[in-house]
Amino acid sequence: MSKLVAFAGIQGGYKVVSTAEGEFQKALETFDASSKIEFPNTGYYLPVIYSLTGMKVETLEDMKEPLEFARGLLPPHIKGKHHLPYLGPLLDAGMAAIFAYEIIEALRILREPDFYLPQEDPDIEAGKIWVGPADDVILRKRGVEFVDGSAPGFAAIVGSCPDPETAKMIVEDYQKKNLYIFCAANHNGTSVIEQLIEAGVQIGWNTRIVPFGPDISSAVFALGFANRAAMTFGGVQPGDYKKILRYNKDRVFAFVNAFGDIGTEWGVAAAGCVNWGFPTLADTDIPEILPTGICTYEHVVANVAHDEICQRSVEVRGLKVTVSEINIPCSFGPAFEGERVRGADLLCQMGGGKTQATELVKMAEMNEIEDGKVELIGPDVTDIEAGGTLPLGIFMQVAGREMQPDFEPILERQCHHLINYIQGVMHIGQRDIAWVRVSKGAMEKGFTLKDLGVVLHAKFHQDFGAILDKVQVTLYTNQEDVDKLTKKARAEYKFRDERVEKMTDEDVETFYSCTLCQSFAPNHVCSVSPERTGLCGAYNWMDCKASYEINPTGPNQPIEKGECIDPKLGQWKGVNEFVQKASRGAVTHYNFYSMVIDPMTTCGCCECIAAMLPSCNGVMTVSRDYTGETPCGMKFTTLAGVMGGGASSPGFVGHSKFNITQGKFIIGDGGLLRMVWMPKMLKEEIKERIDKRGKEMGCPDLYDMIADESVGITEEEILPFLQEKGHPALTMEPLVG
Structure with missing residues (x-):
């Protein structure tokens, strides 16, 4: 690897650790040494430091030990003319910087306890766009998605793109692949998060676009999330750094995208991420680290075009992503499940107390239905004025040699997730208390109600192909038809509930x-x-x-x-x-x-x-x-x-x-x-x-x-x-x- 890379990275390590030491001394002059230090609502202290060393930082005074540890990790400066194996010293410098960044962020929270908004979604109108470190409630809620594979990994993005359109393109590409996007740092006075807001993209944990913080130090929150996953779900003990790092390399598939000029502070952060097996891909001409070693494949890749960075990142990380195209005009995937359709962007809505919306799955004989038939009986969203309402009935008939009536409610419950996967469409509730909201943006892309049926048909076959041979979907928007379906559905719900409730x-x-x-x-x-x-x-x-x-x-x-x-x-x-x-x-x-x-x-x-x-x-x-x-x-x-x-x-x-x-x-x-x-x-x-x-x-x-x-x-x-x-x-x- 290049001596220049090692030189810059190690220089960055010294700079970041010195900055943390300086801020620590300033804090001691302002606050009592017994002042409480914590990331809000987490039982993991400062999670990177705690997970890798076992050190519990609970007070300001407790920071002295990890700071000394970080200083001790810093290798000698690069001086010699002869070739040396620089990767080891560079990784040590990177880890020292990561520890220092976590201390810097903890001191920020001590000085400015309201700097971050500790919730899932930012308050953009109030100007509170940074959510800071995830609390343990979010960790456990989102950790399920990493367990069941609906979130195969995360992209940690630092800096900003040339323009908001490019930022939106890249992030939506990651969303389509069901990845989380953890964002930090700014470049030339802006950040990817601010560009996405300008482009009208919803940000927050619910859309998997997480605005951690405005500085490179806040990128440490992504590593803290990964390490807490290892301790929370994997049972890895604090201080067992080898297992923590190996766990992340093998099970938490993550990588870094660096957009903009990479200085020594960004460089040493990238080196720190390599310890976790997380490679960095940049859009600028920086020295590369291509040989394999700590990471699965390359460690640092440069000059990646914006329209190629998503696919290239997935390849370099060795991440296996399964994406099935659904023939609808809107983007589709679990990343859009938490998207909200708010009043300003509302085209129309169905259910939710405004009208009746009912969903029912019923088993049919093979000769009774036609696979792939999607029929809309009644007006479409294009036939009503903006802000209007429609009643809605979604009647899904399924047939298959292995299909059983017991499977009907399992299939029916999938409506909530699958309809929510459509970008610009929001679904709440189930059965006869469903609520569907359609955005103006979805209609501008060409969305119609028949697309609901297209999605349900395609995903039922993909996810339940072992039991289903045919899927037919009928959508009703005339009041008389919806009332008739609702009456039938409520009788079915009652029968199912009584049958399940009585099982012992x-x-x-x-x-x-x-x-x-x-x-x-x-x-x-x-x-x-x-x-x-x-x-x-x-x-x-x-x-x-x-x-x-x-x-x-x-x-x-x-x-x-x-x-x-x-x-x-x-x-x-x-x-x-x-x-x-x-x-x-x-x-x-x-x-x-x-x-x-x-x-x-x-x-x-x-x-x-x-x-x-x-x-x-x-x-x-x-x-x-x-x-x-x-x-x-x-x-x-x-x-x-x-x-x-x-x-x-x-x-x-x-x-x-x-x-x-x-x-x-x-x-x-x-x-x-x-x-x-x-x-x-x-x-x-x-x-x-x-x-x-x-x-x-x-x-x-x-x-x-x-x-x-x-x-x-x-x-x-x-x-x-x-x-x-x-x-x-x-x-x-x-x-x-």
């Missing part, structure tokens, strides 16, 4: 596994039964059954229960044998119905985590969208960090929201009657089901007996409330012996 674990001899999260939590094996949905809330027993029918070698495998070892706690010989094999011997057994005795393992994707409250003789649960304190003394993020890497943790267990009111929920410990606290937002969300389950268990007033944060966030605060209400947990046998 005793009704079946086969459960299903879900090992989807093993790419991040290698020891975790989620077992799904009729009365225990998957921890993530996305898979129930019927979903797993359908998944197995569709993909017999996939992550959802049948588990023969076999001999029942413990009917109270929920343990079976066949399940134990499967779990031991699937976890490669790490887990020998667990119980379905207990959180006290050998509970099921938990991954980082769980919707909720339950914990014992010994003083109250009960349990609490907290959902990941609640960020406050809880009576067990830990926030959700801390709980997930403690037991979310695939471990069985007595006294704690991960579960879905729906599982709380299922018949077998911790029934071995007393069931739902043990529930003494949950966040108010979760409690209200499942109120009807709590009322129903409480009545079944002989406690019709259970909902009113469960405390929430308005009562207190410690056991001492909520115990008097429970005593006043006469909560049943207080008179049950001791939770622990």
